Amino acid sequence: xxxxxxxxxxxxxxxxxxxxxxxxxxxxxxxxxxxxxxxxxxxxxxxxxxxxxxxxxxxxxxxxxxxxxxxxxxxxxxxxxxxxxxxxxxxxxxxxxxxxxxxxxxxxxxxxxxxxxxxxxxxxxxxxxxxxxxxxxxxxxxxx
Numbered sequence: 001x002x003x004x005x006x007x008x009x010x011x012x013x014x015x016x017x018x019x020x021x022x023x024x025x026x027x028x029x030x031x032x033x034x035x036x037x038x039x040x041x042x043x044x045x046x047x048x049x050x051x052x053x054x055x056x057x058x059x060x061x062x063x064x065x066x067x068x069x070x071x072x073x074x075x076x077x078x079x080x081x082x083x084x085x086x087x088x089x090x091x092x093x094x095x096x097x098x099x100x101x102x103x104x105x106x107x108x109x110x111x112x113x114x115x116x117x118x119x120x121x122x123x124x125x126x127x128x129x130x131x132x133x134x135x136x137x138x139x140x141x142x143x144x
Protein backbone atom coordinates (compact mmCIF):
# COMPACT_ATOMS: atom_id res chain seq x y z
CA UNK A 1 0.00 0.00 0.00
CA UNK A 2 1.27 3.50 -0.85
CA UNK A 3 1.84 5.89 2.07
CA UNK A 4 0.14 9.05 0.73
CA UNK A 5 1.53 11.23 3.53
CA UNK A 6 5.11 10.28 2.67
CA UNK A 7 4.44 10.65 -1.05
CA UNK A 8 3.16 14.22 -0.51
CA UNK A 9 6.24 15.34 1.42
CA UNK A 10 5.13 14.63 4.98
CA UNK A 11 2.20 15.65 7.18
CA UNK A 12 2.26 19.29 6.00
CA UNK A 13 1.46 18.28 2.41
CA UNK A 14 3.10 18.55 -0.95
CA UNK A 15 6.22 20.70 -1.16
CA UNK A 16 7.17 22.43 -4.36
CA UNK A 17 10.60 21.39 -5.63
CA UNK A 18 12.88 23.63 -7.66
CA UNK A 19 16.17 22.59 -9.24
CA UNK A 20 18.91 25.21 -9.61
CA UNK A 21 19.06 28.72 -8.22
CA UNK A 22 16.23 31.14 -7.54
CA UNK A 23 16.09 34.92 -7.12
CA UNK A 24 13.50 36.98 -5.29
CA UNK A 25 11.89 39.90 -7.11
CA UNK A 26 11.70 43.56 -6.05
CA UNK A 27 12.47 43.90 -2.31
CA UNK A 28 11.50 40.34 -1.30
CA UNK A 29 13.65 38.16 0.95
CA UNK A 30 14.10 34.39 0.80
CA UNK A 31 15.41 32.59 3.89
CA UNK A 32 16.38 29.10 5.02
CA UNK A 33 17.61 27.38 8.23
CA UNK A 34 14.32 28.11 10.02
CA UNK A 35 13.93 25.57 12.79
CA UNK A 36 10.58 23.95 13.61
CA UNK A 37 11.53 20.63 15.21
CA UNK A 38 12.82 19.46 18.53
CA UNK A 39 15.42 21.68 20.22
CA UNK A 40 18.22 20.90 22.66
CA UNK A 41 19.60 23.58 24.97
CA UNK A 42 23.30 23.88 25.81
CA UNK A 43 22.52 22.29 29.16
CA UNK A 44 21.11 19.20 27.42
CA UNK A 45 17.43 19.83 28.02
CA UNK A 46 15.32 18.58 25.11
CA UNK A 47 12.40 20.80 24.15
CA UNK A 48 9.86 18.89 22.08
CA UNK A 49 8.48 20.18 18.80
CA UNK A 50 5.79 22.69 19.72
CA UNK A 51 4.85 23.95 16.27
CA UNK A 52 1.08 24.29 15.95
CA UNK A 53 0.59 24.63 19.71
CA UNK A 54 0.09 27.82 21.69
CA UNK A 55 3.57 27.68 23.21
CA UNK A 56 5.01 27.29 19.69
CA UNK A 57 4.00 30.84 18.79
CA UNK A 58 7.19 32.86 18.95
CA UNK A 59 9.54 34.63 16.54
CA UNK A 60 12.04 32.41 14.72
CA UNK A 61 15.55 32.97 13.46
CA UNK A 62 16.41 32.09 9.87
CA UNK A 63 19.27 32.79 7.50
CA UNK A 64 18.98 35.07 4.47
CA UNK A 65 19.22 33.02 1.26
CA UNK A 66 18.70 35.91 -1.19
CA UNK A 67 17.47 39.52 -1.36
CA UNK A 68 15.61 41.17 -4.22
CA UNK A 69 17.46 43.84 -6.19
CA UNK A 70 15.36 46.66 -4.66
CA UNK A 71 15.96 45.60 -1.05
CA UNK A 72 18.26 48.15 0.62
CA UNK A 73 17.86 46.89 4.20
CA UNK A 74 21.02 46.54 6.32
CA UNK A 75 21.22 42.75 6.32
CA UNK A 76 23.03 40.66 3.73
CA UNK A 77 22.87 37.17 2.29
CA UNK A 78 24.07 34.80 5.01
CA UNK A 79 22.98 37.02 7.93
CA UNK A 80 20.49 35.73 10.51
CA UNK A 81 17.15 37.52 10.83
CA UNK A 82 14.46 37.19 13.48
CA UNK A 83 10.97 37.05 11.98
CA UNK A 84 7.67 37.55 13.84
CA UNK A 85 5.68 34.33 14.21
CA UNK A 86 3.92 33.17 11.07
CA UNK A 87 5.24 35.93 8.85
CA UNK A 88 6.76 33.53 6.33
CA UNK A 89 5.43 31.39 3.50
CA UNK A 90 5.22 27.64 3.38
CA UNK A 91 8.57 26.18 2.49
CA UNK A 92 9.66 24.91 -0.88
CA UNK A 93 12.63 22.68 -1.62
CA UNK A 94 15.54 24.01 -3.68
CA UNK A 95 17.95 21.45 -5.09
CA UNK A 96 21.21 23.32 -5.47
CA UNK A 97 23.83 22.77 -8.16
CA UNK A 98 25.94 20.62 -5.80
CA UNK A 99 22.99 18.26 -5.21
CA UNK A 100 22.16 19.43 -1.67
CA UNK A 101 18.58 20.38 -0.84
CA UNK A 102 17.41 23.21 1.39
CA UNK A 103 13.97 24.41 2.40
CA UNK A 104 13.44 28.08 1.49
CA UNK A 105 10.65 30.42 2.60
CA UNK A 106 9.58 33.91 1.54
CA UNK A 107 9.73 36.32 4.48
CA UNK A 108 7.43 39.28 5.17
CA UNK A 109 10.09 42.02 5.22
CA UNK A 110 7.96 44.30 7.41
CA UNK A 111 8.08 41.67 10.17
CA UNK A 112 11.86 41.32 10.53
CA UNK A 113 12.54 42.14 14.19
CA UNK A 114 16.31 41.79 14.53
CA UNK A 115 19.48 40.97 12.58
CA UNK A 116 22.66 39.13 13.56
CA UNK A 117 25.74 38.34 11.51
CA UNK A 118 26.33 35.21 13.64
CA UNK A 119 24.02 32.27 14.33
CA UNK A 120 22.08 33.14 17.50
CA UNK A 121 22.39 31.07 20.67
CA UNK A 122 19.47 29.10 22.06
CA UNK A 123 15.90 30.09 21.23
CA UNK A 124 14.30 31.50 24.37
CA UNK A 125 10.87 29.93 24.59
CA UNK A 126 8.41 31.29 27.12
CA UNK A 127 10.31 34.46 28.00
CA UNK A 128 8.23 37.57 27.73
CA UNK A 129 10.07 39.85 25.33
CA UNK A 130 8.76 43.07 23.83
CA UNK A 131 8.94 42.32 20.09
CA UNK A 132 7.89 45.80 19.01
CA UNK A 133 10.34 46.60 16.17
CA UNK A 134 11.60 49.83 17.76
CA UNK A 135 12.23 48.14 21.14
CA UNK A 136 13.46 44.63 20.27
CA UNK A 137 17.18 43.95 20.20
CA UNK A 138 18.97 40.95 18.72
CA UNK A 139 20.47 40.26 22.18
CA UNK A 140 16.95 39.69 23.56
CA UNK A 141 16.69 36.62 21.35
CA UNK A 142 20.11 35.09 21.88
CA UNK A 143 22.37 37.02 19.47
CA UNK A 144 25.70 38.24 20.75
